[in-house]
Amino acid sequence: MAYVRKDAATLTADEKRRFVNALLEVKRRGEYDEFVRTHLAYYASDGERGLRTAHMAPSFLPWHRRFLLDLEEALRRIDPSVTLPYWDWTRDRSARSAPWTADLLGGDGRRSDLRVTTGPFAYREGNWTIRTGVTEGEFLTRDLGRRADPIALPTKSDLEQALKEPEYDVAPWDSTVTRGFRNRLEGWGTGRGSASWRNHNRVHRWVGGAMLGAASVNDPAFWLHHAFVDLQWYRWQRRHRGARYLPATAPGPGDEQHGRIVSRREKLPPWDVTPQELEDVGAVYRYA
Amino acid sequence: MATGIQRSPKAPRNGRTRRDVMARGALAAALTPLLTAFRTPRPAADDGASFDRVHRGRRIRGTRDADGHWYVTLDGRPLHLMRRADGTWLSMVDHYCSYPAPLDAARAAVDALAPGEQLRGGGHGVRA
Numbered sequence: 341m342a343y344v345r346k347d348a349a350t351l352t353a354d355e356k357r358r359f360v361n362a363l364l365e366v367k368r369r370g371e372y373d374e375f376v377r378t379h380l381a382y383y384a385s386d387g388e389r390g391l392r393t394a395h396m397a398p399s400f401l402p403w404h405r406r407f408l409l410d411l412e413e414a415l416r417r418i419d420p421s422v423t424l425p426y427w428d429w430t431r432d433r434s435a436r437s438a439p440w441t442a443d444l445l446g447g448d449g450r451r452s453d454l455r456v457t458t459g460p461f462a463y464r465e466g467n468w469t470i471r472t473g474v475t476e477g478e479f480l481t482r483d484l485g486r487r488a489d490p491i492a493l494p495t496k497s498d499l500e501q502a503l504k505e506p507e508y509d510v511a512p513w514d515s516t517v518t519r520g521f522r523n524r525l526e527g528w529g530t531g532r533g534s535a536s537w538r539n540h541n542r543v544h545r546w547v548g549g550a551m552l553g554a555a556s557v558n559d560p561a562f563w564l565h566h567a568f569v570d571l572q573w574y575r576w577q578r579r580h581r582g583a584r585y586l587p588a589t590a591p592g593p594g595d596e597q598h599g600r601i602v603s604r605r606e607k608l609p610p611w612d613v614t615p616q617e618l619e620d621v622g623a624v625y626r627y628a
Numbered sequence: 629m630a631t632g633i634q635r636s637p638k639a640p641r642n643g644r645t646r647r648d649v650m651a652r653g654a655l656a657a658a659l660t661p662l663l664t665a666f667r668t669p670r671p672a673a674d675d676g677a678s679f680d681r682v683h684r685g686r687r688i689r690g691t692r693d694a695d696g697h698w699y700v701t702l703d704g705r706p707l708h709l710m711r712r713a714d715g716t717w718l719s720m721v722d723h724y725c726s727y728p729a730p731l732d733a734a735r736a737a738v739d740a741l742a743p744g745e746q747l748r749g750g751g752h753g754v755r756a
């Protein structure tokens with residue numbers, strides 16, 4: 341039977357405790373850092389040659405869906421009652437709201453060095469030492485809302501701009517497309533500055549610190565954010581009945597994107613699974 | 629659907645992943661040609677000239693070789709940049725936004741770091 345992923349703001353004290361404890365155990369076993377490395381390894385940019393799977397590509401959504409399932413399976417091996425919660429950043433919009441409480445993700449980083457000092461992932465607790473990071477610090481960092489130059493989280497209407505797109509993705513299937521659900525949600529905009537980072541990307545920016553960098557998986561907020569992004573794929577499918585993952589077939593040899601993206605029935609590295617197999621996961625989990 | 633974890637990622641059919649690159653080069657100097665070897669050539673006109681300056685107390689240097697490939701450091705440590713299809717640049721520190729030129733991306737990286745926070749040494753600033 342399918343299990344349920346819940347809104348982080350609705351979790352009971354016991355659900356939060358179990359989720360946190362399972363995460364700490366995955367970290368203690370050394371499995372967590374492997375997730376950080378996998379995400380790092382598969383972040384290829386579209387201005388460079390080679391296959392893109394995790395970002396700037398149609399498979400942004402199925403790649404992260406499979407990635408979340410991997411972590412969720414690791415958590416559920418430790419505690420079968422645990423599921424990934426999601427953070428609805430269109431509702432919980434401040435540095436003091438869910439999920440930034442001491443019983444879940446902990447709060448903002450302190451001003452002097454952005455170090456997170458509250459909650460279970462605070463460095464002094466001794467359970468969350470960062471070993472695979474972009475910078476030398478071994479502690480988790482955040483700068484919620486970017487205090488020096490504040491920005492806001494994406495709004496419901498920003499998300500609506502993505503959800504109303506009738507097509508899943510459009511050629512050339514990269515970060516430059518201005519139509520299609522995938523990039524509208526992933527959030528690569530045109531132009532300069534604040535207006536050019538939207539939805540998913542903007543949330544990474546809003547959290548700041550580790551979440552802004554290539555090793556963003558180091559912040560457990562990554563999973564709650566991406567669970568909410570994953571929920572949007574489900575919502576989009578419900579709204580556009582029959583709309584499918586695109587492209588359905590691989591771009592041909594004459595296409596600039598040939599061999600650089602994953603089409604509907606091709607394998608999605610690093611897994612032995614296709615985007616098509618990940619389009620409907622209703623038998624595995626659902627969202628409350 | 630398949631829900632088993634595959635913990636030994638296969639290389640993509642085509643091109644190199646960053647993991648391959650990480651495995652190959654520990655030294656940035658050795659790494660740069662590898663990274664740039666499969667970079668899509670783009671007009672370099674807007675990338676600006678080599679730079680060496682101090683931004684908010686940090687030394688940022690960027691040099692461009694004859695082929696238009698960039699090597700950027702922050703307080704002497706390599707700051708790996710990636711290029712977007714629209715010609716803009718993003719860094720390992722600030723990975724979900726991009727900037728018009730390498731200098732802008734380097735400045736943005738400094739702005740995003742905490743005071744005193746240093747890049748990790750090695751390959752492209754990531755110790756994995």
Ligand SMILES: [Cu+2]
Pocket residue numbers: 540544566
């Ligand atoms: Cu993300």
